[in-house]
Amino acid sequence: MALQDEFHFIDQIKPKRTSQSGLIAGIGDDAALFRPTSNMEQIICMDTMVEGVHFNSKTMNPTQIGYKALAVNISDIAAMGGMPTYYLVSIAIPKDWNEADLLSIYEGMAMLADKYEMDLIGGDTVSIAENLVVTVTVLGEVEKGKHFLRSQAKPGDLVFVTGTVGDSAAGLDVLLHKGNDHSFSILEETLIRKHQYPSPRVEIGRLLSTFERVSLNDISDGLASEANEIAMASGVILQIDEDKIPLSEAILTQYKDRALEYALYGGEDFELVGTIAPSDWDLLQKKASENGYNLSKIGIVSEGGPAVFLNRDGELEKLEMKGYNHFTK
Secondary structure, three states: OOHHHHHHHHHHHOOOOOOOOOEEEOEOEOOOEEOOOOOEEEEEEEEEEEEOOOEOOOOOOHHHHHHHHHHHHHHHHHOOOOEEEEEEEEEEEOOOOOHHHHHHHHHHHHHHHHHOOOEEEEEEEEEOOOOOEEEEEEEEEEEOOOOOOHHHOOOOOEEEEEOOOOHHHHHHHHHHHHOOOOOOOHHHHHHHHHHHOOOOOHHHHHHHOOOOOEEEEEOOOOHHHHHHHHHHHHOEEEEEEHHHOOOOHHHHHHOOOOHHHHHHHOOOOOOEEEEEOHHHHHHHHHHHHHOOOOEEEEEEEEEOOOEEEEEEOOEEEEOOOOOOOHHHO
16 A cells, blocks of 8 residues: 555545543544553553564464454453553554555454454554554543452462363464465364454453452463463462363364364463452352353462472473474564
Protein backbone atom coordinates (compact mmCIF):
# COMPACT_ATOMS: atom_id res chain seq x y z
CA MET A 1 0.00 0.00 0.00
CA ALA A 2 1.51 3.29 -1.08
CA LEU A 3 1.88 6.01 1.54
CA GLN A 4 -0.36 8.40 -0.43
CA ASP A 5 -3.27 6.06 0.38
CA GLU A 6 -2.75 6.41 4.15
CA PHE A 7 -5.58 8.87 4.80
CA HIS A 8 -8.05 6.79 2.81
CA PHE A 9 -6.97 3.72 4.76
CA ILE A 10 -7.37 5.48 8.12
CA ASP A 11 -10.85 6.58 7.09
CA GLN A 12 -11.67 2.95 6.30
CA ILE A 13 -10.65 1.69 9.74
CA LYS A 14 -12.10 4.56 11.75
CA PRO A 15 -14.86 3.16 14.01
CA LYS A 16 -18.40 4.13 13.09
CA ARG A 17 -19.53 3.87 16.73
CA THR A 18 -17.99 3.72 20.21
CA SER A 19 -18.75 1.63 23.28
CA GLN A 20 -16.89 3.16 26.23
CA SER A 21 -18.73 6.02 27.95
CA GLY A 22 -15.43 7.53 29.10
CA LEU A 23 -14.20 8.22 25.56
CA ILE A 24 -14.04 11.95 24.83
CA ALA A 25 -12.21 11.98 21.48
CA GLY A 26 -10.95 9.01 19.50
CA ILE A 27 -9.43 8.78 16.01
CA GLY A 28 -9.32 12.13 14.22
CA ASP A 29 -7.11 14.31 16.42
CA ASP A 30 -3.43 14.17 17.33
CA ALA A 31 -4.21 11.99 20.35
CA ALA A 32 -7.18 10.33 21.99
CA LEU A 33 -8.91 11.62 25.11
CA PHE A 34 -10.69 9.44 27.64
CA ARG A 35 -11.99 9.88 31.16
CA PRO A 36 -10.73 7.21 33.62
CA THR A 37 -13.41 5.52 35.70
CA SER A 38 -13.36 6.61 39.33
CA ASN A 39 -12.10 4.09 41.90
CA MET A 40 -10.38 2.09 39.15
CA GLU A 41 -6.69 1.55 38.42
CA GLN A 42 -5.62 1.88 34.79
CA ILE A 43 -3.75 -0.97 33.02
CA ILE A 44 -1.73 -0.64 29.82
CA CYS A 45 0.16 -3.27 27.81
CA MET A 46 1.65 -3.68 24.34
CA ASP A 47 2.69 -6.60 22.12
CA THR A 48 4.13 -6.87 18.62
CA MET A 49 3.58 -9.58 16.00
CA VAL A 50 6.09 -9.84 13.15
CA GLU A 51 5.56 -11.68 9.88
CA GLY A 52 7.99 -14.59 9.66
CA VAL A 53 8.47 -14.67 13.44
CA HIS A 54 4.96 -14.97 14.88
CA PHE A 55 3.03 -15.91 11.73
CA ASN A 56 3.32 -16.52 8.01
CA SER A 57 0.96 -17.28 5.13
CA LYS A 58 0.91 -20.99 6.08
CA THR A 59 -0.29 -20.37 9.63
CA MET A 60 -2.77 -17.47 9.58
CA ASN A 61 -4.85 -15.42 7.19
CA PRO A 62 -5.20 -11.63 7.68
CA THR A 63 -8.38 -11.86 9.77
CA GLN A 64 -6.73 -14.37 12.10
CA ILE A 65 -3.63 -12.16 12.40
CA GLY A 66 -5.77 -9.26 13.57
CA TYR A 67 -7.81 -11.36 15.97
CA LYS A 68 -4.71 -12.83 17.60
CA ALA A 69 -2.82 -9.53 17.74
CA LEU A 70 -5.57 -8.10 19.91
CA ALA A 71 -6.18 -11.33 21.85
CA VAL A 72 -2.60 -11.56 23.15
CA ASN A 73 -2.89 -8.08 24.63
CA ILE A 74 -6.31 -8.69 26.15
CA SER A 75 -4.78 -11.77 27.77
CA ASP A 76 -2.28 -9.50 29.57
CA ILE A 77 -5.18 -7.44 30.89
CA ALA A 78 -6.87 -10.65 32.07
CA ALA A 79 -3.69 -11.66 33.92
CA MET A 80 -4.00 -8.45 35.94
CA GLY A 81 -7.64 -9.18 36.80
CA GLY A 82 -8.84 -6.33 34.62
CA MET A 83 -11.31 -5.46 31.90
CA PRO A 84 -10.06 -4.21 28.50
CA THR A 85 -11.41 -0.85 27.38
CA TYR A 86 -9.41 0.76 24.52
CA TYR A 87 -6.81 -0.26 21.94
CA LEU A 88 -4.38 1.40 19.54
CA VAL A 89 -2.75 -0.18 16.49
CA SER A 90 0.58 0.62 14.85
CA ILE A 91 1.11 -1.22 11.59
CA ALA A 92 4.22 -1.25 9.37
CA ILE A 93 3.19 -2.29 5.87
CA PRO A 94 5.39 -3.82 3.13
CA LYS A 95 4.52 -3.26 -0.53
CA ASP A 96 3.23 -6.80 -1.10
CA TRP A 97 0.26 -6.31 1.23
CA ASN A 98 -2.92 -4.95 -0.38
CA GLU A 99 -5.58 -2.78 1.23
CA ALA A 100 -8.21 -5.54 1.33
CA ASP A 101 -5.97 -7.81 3.39
CA LEU A 102 -5.00 -4.96 5.69
CA LEU A 103 -8.65 -4.13 6.30
CA SER A 104 -9.20 -7.80 7.11
CA ILE A 105 -6.61 -7.50 9.90
CA TYR A 106 -8.65 -4.71 11.48
CA GLU A 107 -11.84 -6.72 10.99
CA GLY A 108 -10.24 -9.58 12.89
CA MET A 109 -9.48 -7.23 15.76
CA ALA A 110 -13.03 -5.89 15.68
CA MET A 111 -14.41 -9.41 16.13
CA LEU A 112 -12.84 -9.55 19.58
CA ALA A 113 -13.14 -5.86 20.40
CA ASP A 114 -16.90 -6.01 19.92
CA LYS A 115 -17.14 -8.89 22.41
CA TYR A 116 -15.52 -6.80 25.14
CA GLU A 117 -16.97 -3.44 24.03
CA MET A 118 -13.50 -2.04 23.33
CA ASP A 119 -12.91 1.10 21.29
CA LEU A 120 -10.14 1.61 18.72
CA ILE A 121 -8.84 5.08 19.59
CA GLY A 122 -5.70 5.57 17.49
CA GLY A 123 -2.44 4.24 16.13
CA ASP A 124 -0.07 4.71 13.21
CA THR A 125 0.54 3.40 9.70
CA VAL A 126 3.96 3.42 8.05
CA SER A 127 5.73 1.71 5.16
CA ILE A 128 8.41 -0.94 5.69
CA ALA A 129 10.77 -2.72 3.29
CA GLU A 130 9.62 -6.25 4.08
CA ASN A 131 7.58 -8.31 6.57
CA LEU A 132 4.41 -6.92 8.10
CA VAL A 133 4.70 -5.69 11.72
CA VAL A 134 1.59 -5.22 13.88
CA THR A 135 1.92 -3.58 17.30
CA VAL A 136 -1.15 -3.33 19.50
CA THR A 137 -1.50 -1.35 22.71
CA VAL A 138 -4.43 -2.15 24.99
CA LEU A 139 -5.76 -0.17 27.93
CA GLY A 140 -7.85 -1.65 30.68
CA GLU A 141 -8.96 -1.09 34.23
CA VAL A 142 -9.36 -2.94 37.51
CA GLU A 143 -10.83 -1.97 40.86
CA LYS A 144 -8.34 -0.22 43.14
CA GLY A 145 -6.35 -2.74 45.17
CA LYS A 146 -7.73 -5.73 43.22
CA HIS A 147 -4.95 -6.10 40.65
CA PHE A 148 -2.80 -9.24 40.45
CA LEU A 149 0.99 -9.35 40.55
CA ARG A 150 3.38 -12.22 39.94
CA SER A 151 4.97 -11.39 43.29
CA GLN A 152 1.91 -12.39 45.35
CA ALA A 153 2.60 -16.14 45.67
CA LYS A 154 3.35 -17.47 49.17
CA PRO A 155 4.55 -20.83 50.54
CA GLY A 156 1.58 -23.13 51.08
CA ASP A 157 -0.37 -21.77 48.09
CA LEU A 158 -1.84 -24.08 45.49
CA VAL A 159 -0.78 -23.75 41.84
CA PHE A 160 -3.59 -23.79 39.28
CA VAL A 161 -4.05 -23.40 35.54
CA THR A 162 -7.10 -22.63 33.39
CA GLY A 163 -8.25 -24.72 30.42
CA THR A 164 -5.78 -27.04 28.72
CA VAL A 165 -2.20 -26.27 27.70
CA GLY A 166 -0.05 -27.19 24.71
CA ASP A 167 -2.86 -27.06 22.17
CA SER A 168 -1.70 -23.88 20.44
CA ALA A 169 1.80 -25.22 19.85
CA ALA A 170 0.37 -28.47 18.51
CA GLY A 171 -1.96 -26.52 16.22
CA LEU A 172 0.95 -24.49 14.90
CA ASP A 173 2.85 -27.70 14.19
CA VAL A 174 -0.08 -28.96 12.12
CA LEU A 175 -0.17 -25.69 10.16
CA LEU A 176 3.57 -25.62 9.51
CA HIS A 177 3.45 -29.13 8.09
CA LYS A 178 0.19 -28.89 6.13
CA GLY A 179 -0.56 -25.19 5.54
CA ASN A 180 -3.66 -23.17 6.33
CA ASP A 181 -5.63 -24.40 3.30
CA HIS A 182 -5.38 -28.12 4.04
CA SER A 183 -8.44 -30.29 4.73
CA PHE A 184 -7.99 -31.04 8.45
CA SER A 185 -9.47 -33.66 10.73
CA ILE A 186 -11.79 -32.56 13.53
CA LEU A 187 -9.03 -33.03 16.12
CA GLU A 188 -6.56 -31.05 14.00
CA GLU A 189 -9.13 -28.28 13.59
CA THR A 190 -9.52 -28.17 17.38
CA LEU A 191 -5.78 -27.64 17.85
CA ILE A 192 -5.51 -25.14 15.01
CA ARG A 193 -8.34 -23.01 16.36
CA LYS A 194 -6.53 -22.78 19.71
CA HIS A 195 -3.56 -21.30 17.83
CA GLN A 196 -5.41 -18.98 15.48
CA TYR A 197 -8.25 -17.87 17.77
CA PRO A 198 -7.01 -17.94 21.39
CA SER A 199 -9.57 -17.02 24.05
CA PRO A 200 -8.31 -14.47 26.57
CA ARG A 201 -9.50 -15.50 30.03
CA VAL A 202 -10.95 -12.13 31.03
CA GLU A 203 -13.99 -13.65 32.71
CA ILE A 204 -11.90 -15.99 34.86
CA GLY A 205 -9.59 -13.11 35.73
CA ARG A 206 -12.58 -11.10 36.89
CA LEU A 207 -13.76 -14.03 39.00
CA LEU A 208 -10.31 -14.35 40.57
CA SER A 209 -10.34 -10.64 41.42
CA THR A 210 -13.02 -11.35 44.03
CA PHE A 211 -10.41 -13.21 46.12
CA GLU A 212 -8.06 -11.46 48.52
CA ARG A 213 -4.70 -12.68 47.16
CA VAL A 214 -3.86 -14.34 43.85
CA SER A 215 -0.66 -14.38 41.81
CA LEU A 216 -1.31 -14.71 38.10
CA ASN A 217 0.40 -14.90 34.73
CA ASP A 218 -0.86 -15.59 31.23
CA ILE A 219 0.72 -18.45 29.30
CA SER A 220 2.34 -16.79 26.32
CA ASP A 221 5.73 -18.56 26.41
CA GLY A 222 4.77 -21.93 27.90
CA LEU A 223 3.81 -23.19 31.35
CA ALA A 224 7.44 -23.63 32.46
CA SER A 225 8.41 -20.08 31.57
CA GLU A 226 5.36 -18.43 33.13
CA ALA A 227 5.65 -20.50 36.32
CA ASN A 228 9.30 -19.45 36.58
CA GLU A 229 8.28 -15.79 36.30
CA ILE A 230 5.96 -16.22 39.29
CA ALA A 231 8.65 -18.11 41.23
CA MET A 232 11.24 -15.39 40.59
CA ALA A 233 8.92 -12.49 41.36
CA SER A 234 7.69 -14.10 44.59
CA GLY A 235 10.97 -15.71 45.69
CA VAL A 236 9.46 -19.19 46.06
CA ILE A 237 9.49 -22.71 44.61
CA LEU A 238 6.63 -23.91 42.44
CA GLN A 239 6.29 -27.68 42.28
CA ILE A 240 4.09 -28.92 39.41
CA ASP A 241 2.76 -32.46 39.22
CA GLU A 242 3.20 -33.89 35.73
CA ASP A 243 0.06 -36.04 35.94
CA LYS A 244 -2.11 -33.04 36.87
CA ILE A 245 -1.22 -30.81 33.91
CA PRO A 246 -4.47 -30.53 31.89
CA LEU A 247 -4.01 -31.90 28.36
CA SER A 248 -6.80 -32.04 25.79
CA GLU A 249 -8.05 -35.16 24.08
CA ALA A 250 -6.98 -33.62 20.79
CA ILE A 251 -3.32 -33.18 21.76
CA LEU A 252 -3.14 -36.60 23.44
CA THR A 253 -4.52 -38.21 20.29
CA GLN A 254 -2.47 -36.27 17.73
CA TYR A 255 0.74 -35.57 19.67
CA LYS A 256 0.89 -37.95 22.62
CA ASP A 257 4.70 -38.15 22.60
CA ARG A 258 5.13 -34.37 22.45
CA ALA A 259 2.11 -33.22 24.47
CA LEU A 260 4.08 -32.53 27.65
CA GLU A 261 6.82 -30.69 25.74
CA TYR A 262 4.26 -28.48 24.05
CA ALA A 263 2.45 -27.84 27.35
CA LEU A 264 5.63 -26.82 29.16
CA TYR A 265 7.47 -24.97 26.41
CA GLY A 266 5.15 -24.45 23.42
CA GLY A 267 3.45 -21.24 24.50
CA GLU A 268 0.69 -19.09 22.99
CA ASP A 269 -2.08 -20.91 24.84
CA PHE A 270 -3.00 -17.64 26.62
CA GLU A 271 -4.50 -19.60 29.48
CA LEU A 272 -3.77 -18.39 33.02
CA VAL A 273 -1.44 -19.94 35.58
CA GLY A 274 -1.45 -18.74 39.15
CA THR A 275 -1.43 -19.45 42.85
CA ILE A 276 -4.05 -19.06 45.55
CA ALA A 277 -4.34 -19.77 49.28
CA PRO A 278 -5.56 -23.35 49.90
CA SER A 279 -8.38 -21.99 52.07
CA ASP A 280 -9.82 -20.27 48.98
CA TRP A 281 -9.50 -23.17 46.54
CA ASP A 282 -12.83 -24.93 47.15
CA LEU A 283 -14.80 -21.70 46.79
CA LEU A 284 -12.86 -20.74 43.66
CA GLN A 285 -13.47 -24.12 42.09
CA LYS A 286 -17.17 -23.95 42.99
CA LYS A 287 -17.57 -20.50 41.42
CA ALA A 288 -15.61 -21.54 38.35
CA SER A 289 -17.74 -24.64 37.86
CA GLU A 290 -20.96 -22.63 38.21
CA ASN A 291 -19.77 -20.35 35.40
CA GLY A 292 -18.47 -23.13 33.14
CA TYR A 293 -14.77 -22.32 33.63
CA ASN A 294 -12.21 -25.12 33.76
CA LEU A 295 -9.59 -24.87 36.52
CA SER A 296 -7.03 -27.52 37.44
CA LYS A 297 -4.95 -27.74 40.62
CA ILE A 298 -1.49 -28.71 39.38
CA GLY A 299 0.92 -28.18 42.26
CA ILE A 300 2.05 -26.39 45.40
CA VAL A 301 4.23 -23.46 46.44
CA SER A 302 7.04 -23.92 48.96
CA GLU A 303 9.87 -21.91 50.51
CA GLY A 304 13.20 -21.56 48.72
CA GLY A 305 14.27 -21.04 45.18
CA PRO A 306 13.25 -19.23 43.18
CA ALA A 307 12.74 -22.30 41.00
CA VAL A 308 10.14 -24.51 39.34
CA PHE A 309 10.21 -28.30 39.57
CA LEU A 310 8.23 -30.97 37.74
CA ASN A 311 7.18 -33.87 39.95
CA ARG A 312 7.44 -37.03 37.83
CA ASP A 313 6.33 -39.98 40.00
CA GLY A 314 8.14 -38.60 43.02
CA GLU A 315 11.28 -37.47 41.19
CA LEU A 316 11.80 -33.74 40.85
CA GLU A 317 13.08 -32.30 37.57
CA LYS A 318 13.98 -28.62 37.41
CA LEU A 319 12.11 -26.73 34.68
CA GLU A 320 14.18 -24.07 32.98
CA MET A 321 12.75 -20.76 31.82
CA LYS A 322 12.75 -21.36 28.10
CA GLY A 323 10.36 -21.33 25.19
CA TYR A 324 10.03 -23.22 21.94
CA ASN A 325 10.77 -21.59 18.58
CA HIS A 326 8.65 -23.39 16.00
CA PHE A 327 9.78 -21.30 13.05
CA THR A 328 13.41 -22.44 13.30
CA LYS A 329 12.72 -26.17 13.15
